[in-house]
Amino acid sequence: MDPDGSLFFTVLGPVRGWRGSSELSLGSPQQRAALAILLLHGDQPVDIEELVLGLWGENPPKAAVGAARTYVSRLRTALEPEHRDGDGPRLLVSVGTSYLLRLPKGALDVDLVEQDIAAAAVARGDGDLHRAHELLGQAERRWQGTALTGVTGPYTDNARDRLAQRQLALVEQRIELDLELGEAASAVADLTRLTTEHPLRENLRELQMRALYQSGRQAEALAVFADIRHVLASELGVAPDQRLHDLQQRILRGDPALLPEQRPAEAAPAGPVPTQLPADTADFTGRGDLVESIAGVLTERQGQAVPVYAVSGIGGAGKTALAVRVAHSVRGRFPDGQLYIDLAGASSQPLSPFEVLGYFLRSLGVAEKALPVDQAGRSALYRTVLADRHVLIVLDNAHDAGQVVPLLPGYPGCSTIITSRARLSVPTAATIELDAFDPAEALRLLTTIVGEDKVLAEAAAAGELLASCGHLPLAVRVIAGQLVARPDMLIADVLRLLSDERLRLSRLHSGELDVRATFRLGYDQLDPQLARAFRLLSLPDAETVPLAAAAALLGLHPDDAEDEIDQLIDTGLVQTPRSGRYRLHDLLRLFARERSTEQDAPADLTEATHRLLDFLLATARNAYLAVRPGNRIVELLQPLTDVGVRFSTAAEADAWFRQEREFVLSVLRQAAQRHPELIGITSDVLLGLDPLMERSFAWQQCIGLARLIASTARQAGLREAEAAARYMLSGALWQMGELDPAMEEIEIAVERACRVNPLVLAESLVVQGLVAGDSAMPEEEIRLLRLALELQRQTGNRSAEANNLGNLTAVCLQLGQTREAYEHSRKALALYRELGDVMGEAHAMLHNGVAAHQLGRLDEAERHYREALALTDVHGLAHMRAALLSYFARLHLDRGDVATAAAAADEAIVACVEIGYSRGQAHALATLGRALEHLGEVDHAVACLRAAADLFGRVGVVGSEDIHTINEEIARITRT
Incomplete structure (x- = not known):
């Protein structure tokens, strides 16, 4: 998972994949199962029939082959998004009727496990037992739960069992080395759990007897033999293996050869050996790769640099638990001791380096009277004492770099791990910002503490409960503690207690664990200006907040806002997942809102929201100008300030919206719900997003939001705001094929706009016409579109006029009025080019191609389609590209190039599914x-036609005749 763009996949847990540090979207569980089959075949091709058998078994569904091919097609896109632009796929390739996944060495966690095991065998053969033990532990930590979690099918079910057996054999090897190295106590703990899970496995019982004997627990070791003899007799009717009988006799004799070999002791260090590490967390969960990575940094000796690792992150993320786990895992590499100190960095009185140096020097054997009286002298003596020693230093809960730099050793024999809520700039330090658990890690921790049976019995409630805690390790421990303390309490009971966000933090405490108190430690150290910024950043219900929007919220210039937020990041209260974006953990957001309720006047919060909406309105206006140049609707978008993101091209505006869409829509939804007094500007922003919604086909997300804004505007008596919102709502409903509600909403929009705004009225009449057309009323559609055209010409809205000419082109094509369609399209194309509207120009070219296609001029149609496709590819018009792929498929089919038609249709289906374009998907399926x-491929053909008919019926396109024709085709095919 390096940030260099390399691929990495895991199957030892959930099936996941990464490109660099970005996780790949691998689709449905069935599609992930297909990927798992390809991954686990290594460099061996998988035949399509073998893939189907692995996914569904001996009785696959009729459309199984087509579905499997679709999974492969989508996986190719996920693995190599650019493969269609070059020479085809290079990773997931076709070999005859088979598929082969070519991955570089080390790109799959299973392969890394085998490499670790092989290297451990070499190290053991060379007599380096410590190295062998480290490698086996590293291999063991690569499991992140049950292998192939979340996927099913005959192949993955069998593979899961094989991998579980491999994991168990690996653990046995590692425990055997534990015993050879004299680590019997830790082996006993592992074996107690493992023998409970696998009571019939004799290898584990043998190891358990040896571990107990080495721990001085001879009677318990003999009791293990008695137990396995009883279990095997009652369960299987057999006796234990002879080696267990022999081991019993050796234990009875007190055979000294069963004890670990006494290895030569290292030279005794000068002075005492401090061993100050806190106890490791028994139920430590997850973070396996990170533990391995940090351990590697701390134990690798390169040059004269002192190994230092700094772990930062919000309170409750588990920084201390991680540092202690790492320290215990490497303590054998630091025979001269381990120093530990809690620096109290989050409190109002952090420890001074002077007093910490005194404590450390005393721990290292320096007499009190020999301690220098100044910090510089103590730091110099500290480095001198450590110069020839191998000591691990754990500096927990640091306040800042100034506190820890004097505590760093000067020579590479020692290593240091630091934890802090703040981001520390420490010389030579490797750094990581620790985030909350991912859902799987949080679930494992809950399961480890409260028990698998309880969690499995309420799996859905457990997932919701963990999500309500933001998967924060501290919060998970709190709720787990509550469940353990009250065995009669259901997980659903705790979920109900936490369902009210206003009370959630009050409920997240158990004994000494208190989430709110942990957060308050950091908040109470902020000066008033930073505290205000922290509170205001919590207002948006959004995963992240971009810098420009944050500046608007704070009422600051972006440079000044960035300076303030950087200071908050340094405290650990705000995170920055990438440059220019900021995030508050879900529970920290609730905490900040609590403080806001206590400290901020409602008018101040409304003003901050108004500033944010004004920024979005200015940005939407700029985007409208770029995407629909010359459209007079932009005159309705009048922000109070001119501070907004500017765009030189439509593609830039589109890219902004694709990145910020979730943020923008959540802000509008929140404003409509909490600030009805701002509904006018909220409606204006929504109207300004119209061309961006079209480019990205985000209509499904628009429906609920537009309905909410329209309802709020109606209650406020703002007819113009209501008209704009209902226009957007009806357009979105039409795009998603919901014709009856679209007709109802557009009639209200037309009525409201009649009295207040001719520009919105004309656009509403267009939508009303389109809905009528899809409701099998083509004459009414033409009447309304012509009425809108007249109004657009009266108001001088030439951009809207060009768009409406395109609509008239489309309806004329449907009615077979091809020459009239040509005339409309020609006028539209001229207007679009005059206005510089690239998206409109692509639409007009598409219409020209359809007209030529209907006239049987296939070469001319292809030329127009290719011209349109070139524009869509250059300018990122995903909706248009999906439609064009479908038209290309029909063109190839009409030419008799059936194989090319099938490939193009398959590609069109994938493109339509990716953006939720159901109509295009229906056409492509047909x-x-x-x-x-x-x-x-008759069965697959019938399955596709039935799916097309079903989609046509659901989206309500004109053309119940399409459904009728398809059903006739299905009947004909099935008869033959």
Whole structure:
């Protein structure tokens, strides 16, 4: 998972993949199962029939082959998004009727496990037992739970069992080395759990007897033999293996050869050996890769640099537990001791370096009277004492770099691990910002503490409960502690207690564990200006907040806002997942809002929200100008200030919206719910997003939001705001095929706009016409579109006029009025080019191509389609590209190039699914079905045609005749 763009996959837990540090979207559980099959075959190709068998077994569904091919196609896109732009896929390739996944060495966790095991065998053969033990532990930590979690199927079910057996054999090897190295106590703890889980496994019982004997627990070791003899007799009717009988006799004799070999002791260090590490957490969960990475840094000796690792992160993220786990895992490499101190950095009185140096020097054997009276002298003596020693220093809960730099050793024999809520700039230090658990890690911790049976019995409630805690390790421990303390309490009971966000933090405490108190330690150290910034940043209900929006919230210039937020990041209260974006953990957001309720006047919060909406309105206006140049709707978007993101091209505006869409829509939703007094500007921002919604086909997300804004505007008596919101709502409903509600909403929009705004009225009439057309009323559609065209010409809205000419082109094509369609399209194309509207120009070219296609001029149609496709590719018009791929498929089918038609239709389906374009998906499915029939894949063809008919019915496109025609085709195919 290096940030260099390399691929890495895991199957020893959930099936996941990364490109560099970014996790890949691998699709549905079934698609992940297909990936797992390809991954576990290594460099061996997987035949399509073998893939189907692995996914569904001996009785696959009729459309299984097509579904498997679709999974492979989508996985290719996920692994190599650019593969269609070059020479085809290089990773997931076709080999005849098989598929082969070519991955570089070390790109799969299973392969790394085998490498670790092989290297351990070499080290053991060389007599380096410590190295062998480290390698086996490293291999063991690569498991992140049950292998292949979340995927099912005959192949993965069998593979899961094989991997579980491999894991168990690995653990046995590691425990055997524990015993050879004299670590019997830790081996006993592991074996107690493992023999409970695998009571019939004799290897584990043998190891358990040896571990207990080495620990001086001879009677318990003999009791293990008695127990396994009884279990095997009652369960299987057999006696224990002879080696267990022999071991029993050796234990009875007190055989000294069963004790670990006494290895030569290292030279005694000068002075005492401090061993100050706190106890390791028995139920430590997750972070396996991170433990391994930090341990590697601390134990690697390169040059004269002192190994230092600094772990930062919010309170409750588990920094101390991680540092202690790492320290215990490497303490054998530091025979001269381990120093530990809690620096109290989050409190109002952090320890001074002077007093910490005194404590450390005394621990290292320096007499009190020999301690220098100044910090510089103590620091110099500290480095001198450590110069020839191998000591691990753990500096927990540091306040800042100034506190820890004097505590760093000067020579590379020693290593230091630091934890802090603040980001520390420490010379030579490797750093990591520790975040909350991922859902799987949080679930494992809860399961470890409260028990698997309880969690499995309420799996859904457990997932919701952990999500309500933001998967913060401290919060998970709190709720787990509550469940352990009250065995009669259900997980659902705790979930209900935490469902009210206003009371959630009050409920997240158990004994000494208190989430709110942990957060308050950091907040109470902030000066008033930073505390205000922290509170205001918690207002948006969004995963992250971009810098420009944060500056608007704070009422600051972006440079000044960045300075303030950077200071908050340094305290650990705010995180920055990437440059220019800021995030508060869910529970920290609740904490900040609690403080805001206590300290901020409601008017101040409304003003901050207004500043944010004004910024979004200015940005939406700039985007409208870029995407629909010349459209007079932009005159309705009038921010109070001119501070907004500016765009030189439509593609820039589109890229901004794709990145910020979730943030923008959540802000609008929140404003409509909490600030009805701001509903006018909220509606204006939504209207300004119209062309961006079209480019990214984000209509599904628009429906609920537009309905909320329209309802709030109606209650406020703002007819113009309501008209704009209902126009957006009806357009979104039409795009998603919900014709009846779209008709209802657009009639209200037209009525409201009639009295207040001719620009919105004209656009509403267009939507009303489109809904009528899809409701099988083409004459009414033409009447409304012509009425809108007249109004657009009266108001001089030439951009809207060009768009409406495109609509008239489309309806004329549907009615077979091809020449009239050509005339409308020609005028639209001229207007779009005059205005510099690239998206409109692509639409007009598409219409020209459809007209030529209908007239049978296939070469001309292809030329127009290719011209349109070139524009969509250059300018990122995903919706248009999906539609064009479907038209290309039909063109190839009409030419008789059936294989190319099937490939194009398959690609169109994937493109449509990715953006939620159901109509295009229905058309592409129908084309694919017809192509597959020609190719002789009858069952798959019928499945595609049925899926197309179902989609046509659900999205309500014109053309119940499409459904009728398809059903006739299905009947014909099935008869033959």
